[in-house]
Amino acid sequence: MKIIVSDCFGVIVGEMIPAWLRTKFGIYSKSFKDKYCHDSDLGIFSFKDVVKMISNEFNVDENKTHKELIEIAKPNERLISYLRNSKHKVVLLSNASEGLVEEIMETYHLSDIFDKMFISYKYKIAKPNMDFYKMVMDEYGQDNEFVFMDDVEANLVPAKELGWKTIHFKNDEESFNLIEELVYEK
Numbered sequence: 001m002k003i004i005v006s007d008c009f010g011v012i013v014g015e016m017i018p019a020w021l022r023t024k025f026g027i028y029s030k031s032f033k034d035k036y037c038h039d040s041d042l043g044i045f046s047f048k049d050v051v052k053m054i055s056n057e058f059n060v061d062e063n064k065t066h067k068e069l070i071e072i073a074k075p076n077e078r079l080i081s082y083l084r085n086s087k088h089k090v091v092l093l094s095n096a097s098e099g100l101v102e103e104i105m106e107t108y109h110l111s112d113i114f115d116k117m118f119i120s121y122k123y124k125i126a127k128p129n130m131d132f133y134k135m136v137m138d139e140y141g142q143d144n145e146f147v148f149m150d151d152v153e154a155n156l157v158p159a160k161e162l163g164w165k166t167i168h169f170k171n172d173e174e175s176f177n178l179i180e181e182l183v184y185e186k
Contacts, residue, residue: 002145004086004183005136005159007127008094010151011169012080012113013073013104017054020065020072025058040097043121047100075108076171082179083113091136092117093148095126127155133162147182149175 009015017036022028040050051069055062083090092114094101098121105111118135120126127133127150137146146164150156156166167178 001140002088002147002183003091003136003140004083004088005091005093005146005148005164006083007150007152007155007169008092008096008101008104009073011076011149011171012083012092012110013075013108015151016069016073017050020069023072024060024068037095037097038126041095041120041126043098043124046098046121047096047103050097070103070107073104073108075110078176079171079179080110080113082176082183086183088183089115089140091115091140092119093127093132093136094118095120097121127152128158130158130161133158133164137162149179 006012017033018028021032036050036054039045040047048066051066052062054060055065058065090113092101094117096119101117101119105117116139118132120132123132123135125132125135133148137144140146146159146162147167148156148159148164149167149169150159151169153168156168159166165182167175167182169175
């Protein structure tokens with residue numbers, strides 16, 4: 001059996017905090033993303049807490065910031081269509097804070113795509129920790145063929161080490177050609 005495993009942000013939907021910072025303030029720094037995401041990805045604090053911290057730091061309205069962050073995470077309709085039409089199991093493997101993926105799935109009606117969602121805050125572990133990937137293998141069986149898509153190259157390394165086929169997703173024709181080749185074997 002083939003298992004398609006996908007990241008959420010930067011793949012299924014757009015990146016949120018980096019895009020919001022660029023759009024709103026014309027800035028982006030990995031340190032900003034790390035500051036707001038690392039601990040929340042591990043379940044130390046929730047998406048609502050992240051929104052509150054960002055709003056306080058940039059002196060902007062919390063409700064408006066929350067709304068803007070959700071709106072900026074536009075679904076990748078082309079990829080979603082591929083996944084909805086897939087005959088394979090589709091699994092989400094995402095680093096995210098409590099409440100975020102759930103809100104994205106509800107807002108954009110995406111829950112039906114996934115057979116299961118592994119969200120980092122629930123397990124207190126995040127990519128690229130190898131154990132997070134092994135959870136997927138434990139759930140579906142070591143003998144299956146896994147195809148993993150992520151927009152962060154460092155997150156592909158553990159998957160490759162486990163023998164998964166990988167796609168460094170850049171939302172370009174090359175990415176979709178690889179999806180067709182690896183997932184649909186065209």
